[in-house]
Amino acid sequence: MNSSLLSGLNPEQRQAITLPHQSALILAGAGSGKTRVLTTRIAYLISNGAVSPHGILAVTFTNKAAKEMVTRLTAMLPINTRGMWIGTFHGLCNRMLRAHFREANLPQAFQILDSGDQLSAIKRLMKAMNVDGEKFPPREMQSFISSSKEQGLRANEVEAYDPYTRRKVEVFAEYDTQCQREGVVDFSELLLRCYELLSRNAAIREHYQERFKHILVDEFQDTNKLQYQWLRLLAGKNNSLFAVGDDDQSIYAFRGANVGNMQELTRDFHVQNVIKLEQNYRSHGNILDAANALISNNRNRLGKNLWTSENGGELLRVYEAATDVDEAAFIVDEIRQLKSEGINLKEIALLYRSNAQSRVLEHALVSAGLSYRVYGGLRFFERQEIKHTLAYLRLMQNTDDDNALLRIINFPTRGIGARSIEQLQEAAKQNNTVLFDTAARAGGKISAFVALIESLRDATRELPLPEIIDHVLEHSGLTAHYQNETGVKKREAEERLENMNELVNAATLFVHENEDDSLTSFLTHASLEAGEHQAGDQDDALHLMTVHSAKGLEFHTVFITGLEDGLFPHQNSQREDGGLDEERRLMYVAITRARRRLYLSFAQSRMLHGQVSYGMVSSFLRELPDGLLHWITPRVTAQNSYTLSPALSHQGRGGAASEAYVYSPLSPERERGGGEGAARQSPWRIGQRVFHQKFGEGVIVGVESSGADARVQVNFKRAGSKWLALEYAKLTAV
DNA sequence: CGCACGTGGTTTTTT
DNA sequence: ACCACGTGCG
Numbered sequence: 001m002n003s004s005l006l007s008g009l010n011p012e013q014r015q016a017i018t019l020p021h022q023s024a025l026i027l028a029g030a031g032s033g034k035t036r037v038l039t040t041r042i043a044y045l046i047s048n049g050a051v052s053p054h055g056i057l058a059v060t061f062t063n064k065a066a067k068e069m070v071t072r073l074t075a076m077l078p079i080n081t082r083g084m085w086i087g088t089f090h091g092l093c094n095r096m097l098r099a100h101f102r103e104a105n106l107p108q109a110f111q112i113l114d115s116g117d118q119l120s121a122i123k124r125l126m127k128a129m130n131v132d133g134e135k136f137p138p139r140e141m142q143s144f145i146s147s148s149k150e151q152g153l154r155a156n157e158v159e160a161y162d163p164y165t166r167r168k169v170e171v172f173a174e175y176d177t178q179c180q181r182e183g184v185v186d187f188s189e190l191l192l193r194c195y196e197l198l199s200r201n202a203a204i205r206e207h208y209q210e211r212f213k214h215i216l217v218d219e220f221q222d223t224n225k226l227q228y229q230w231l232r233l234l235a236g237k238n239n240s241l242f243a244v245g246d247d248d249q250s251i252y253a254f255r256g257a258n259v260g261n262m263q264e265l266t267r268d269f270h271v272q273n274v275i276k277l278e279q280n281y282r283s284h285g286n287i288l289d290a291a292n293a294l295i296s297n298n299r300n301r302l303g304k305n306l307w308t309s310e311n312g313g314e315l316l317r318v319y320e321a322a323t324d325v326d327e328a329a330f331i332v333d334e335i336r337q338l339k340s341e342g343i344n345l346k347e348i349a350l351l352y353r354s355n356a357q358s359r360v361l362e363h364a365l366v367s368a369g370l371s372y373r374v375y376g377g378l379r380f381f382e383r384q385e386i387k388h389t390l391a392y393l394r395l396m397q398n399t400d401d402d403n404a405l406l407r408i409i410n411f412p413t414r415g416i417g418a419r420s421i422e423q424l425q426e427a428a429k430q431n432n433t434v435l436f437d438t439a440a441r442a443g444g445k446i447s448a449f450v451a452l453i454e455s456l457r458d459a460t461r462e463l464p465l466p467e468i469i470d471h472v473l474e475h476s477g478l479t480a481h482y483q484n485e486t487g488v489k490k491r492e493a494e495e496r497l498e499n500m501n502e503l504v505n506a507a508t509l510f511v512h513e514n515e516d517d518s519l520t521s522f523l524t525h526a527s528l529e530a531g532e533h534q535a536g537d538q539d540d541a542l543h544l545m546t547v548h549s550a551k552g553l554e555f556h557t558v559f560i561t562g563l564e565d566g567l568f569p570h571q572n573s574q575r576e577d578g579g580l581d582e583e584r585r586l587m588y589v590a591i592t593r594a595r596r597r598l599y600l601s602f603a604q605s606r607m608l609h610g611q612v613s614y615g616m617v618s619s620f621l622r623e624l625p626d627g628l629l630h631w632i633t634p635r636v637t638a639q640n641s642y643t644l645s646p647a648l649s650h651q652g653r654g655g656a657a658s659e660a661y662v663y664s665p666l667s668p669e670r671e672r673g674g675g676e677g678a679a680r681q682s683p684w685r686i687g688q689r690v691f692h693q694k695f696g697e698g699v700i701v702g703v704e705s706s707g708a709d710a711r712v713q714v715n716f717k718r719a720g721s722k723w724l725a726l727e728y729a730k731l732t733a734v
Numbered sequence: 735c736g737c738a739c740g741t742g743g744t745t746t747t748t749t
Numbered sequence: 750a751c752c753a754c755g756t757g758c759g
Contacts, residue, residue, distance in 0.1 A: 112749090186749095
């Protein structure tokens, strides 16, 4: 049994999997078989009789990762994973809180606020408290509350030495009171409340400590302070905490992840030896060498060098485009070529730093007829029509849920205007009750709404879940509302109706897959697993996504696009402490996604925030060893680039400060790019120095040609930026 | 009440 | 360029 589990593993993997009952930190590099080690260890422990499935707690960050773990485990062991505690931090905390709702001081059917719900709850509260939304942006308030909780701090524990922070703390405190009154918890509350439950209630804590002999954590570098505290509490003094992570892939510090947890773990749990998994099974040598060279520029690493037994493979292909459009065109050409060589589209990924960059790429792909999938869009359970439907269901179940009530009291519109709602809120505040109870005592349209909710609840009491939803859709007026849409909104409404129908399907599926098929359980599922819920995994389509969402994935070919300073590394990162290092880790993650071929591209100019901006090649590209790169376009060097003063290169509104920009000139041998049509052969290229009778000396920074009306944008030393029609302007190249 | 228009902001994201 | 949000009018 054991021998088959352990076959094909390298010594370090084997060592990690078979460690005795002790805490351990596994430093697992990209592509080193991290998930395999984690799941195999669980299988090993169980099959060995060291622990029963009952005694395992395995934690991940995403539902996807949790699902993957369960799938692999069932393939290895003939066990029922249902009773096992494998899930996300939030999912597991939810499970514990449901089991001990009384001790946690929560209603049995407490509901979970997602980020959107939380934001509207905060806005509502701020209005009621008369907090100036200008001085205290609700989003900032939201992140203040969440990050405080993720530090393990309640409002009364947050240090506030200035009136501004004190006000924020007041809102924080009041917000928690409001949530408690309404019987809802937000994401970070799930964790904090569970942590408090365990730390305050010795009986419960000891019960779980007794039970979970082995705790395993995936992507440990992404844990925040509270998550680590929670793990420590559960592990107690005697249990084993087996953490797998990679400090070089820590890319979520911006949302509170604390890589320092890795060092703290080794201290707190007296980890004897950190096991390093350094053999990479994913990428060819040159790709790995590039990744290693790049990441070696980071300070404060735990230290680890990935190696592979594969040969060097291809060089990394570097392309300098004139514009973002040109970059996209190049990528399309290359993809066509790859396709003709038999590479499946789904084996190719286009990565970018920020979502806005997908647009140009998508446009080029559509024109080329290449199918693609963009990741990270609006999630299924976050769609407006779905949220509305869920709000009816929530309110039916828990009339204390003011958030839900406010969302639907006038949707579909039933003549309850803003004024009436305001009055209702005031009355509720006076009576110190939730909105629903006050509404029940009102008259007219408002009490009709109350009657509607009650009749929905009564009529569906005995129905199975999918039929409950179906009934609500029909009788709330939602279906009718979207059916009645006409004109430009017709298409959109049809899609929404489809989604509502899909919600019924999702409920049907949920009932089949879950023992607990109650409405509460389904609503929890909806909040906690907002869900990929995207069909088409089997389709052969390109993957378009941010570098962040690419973590954990791998592809035959990867295009890393937009490698320009200011974009990647991102401008805003340079303000933050350690920001550049995190960007570099992000680049490291991007590079290590590629198995066989890697493209690195950048553009001299791109459309950003509605105006053309000019960037220079990313410093990260310059950190890669020359010998690993194959420049498709002539190599950029420091000597042949121009520097423009900020005053000349910027003409945006608002007078925001801008950096100096460097342009690398296009050389004549360049095979591709240089814009469209006329610009390709003409001397009017970006970077060309020109002279104009009236404006004097300048540099071409933009070229636009549609047939005869070719125009160039020139930054003149004296006169600033001008668009000139080539037909009329007397320009001379210098 | 609901639409039309103006304004401001715009890194990354899971739960 | 694009989207989300707020204000003012019919």
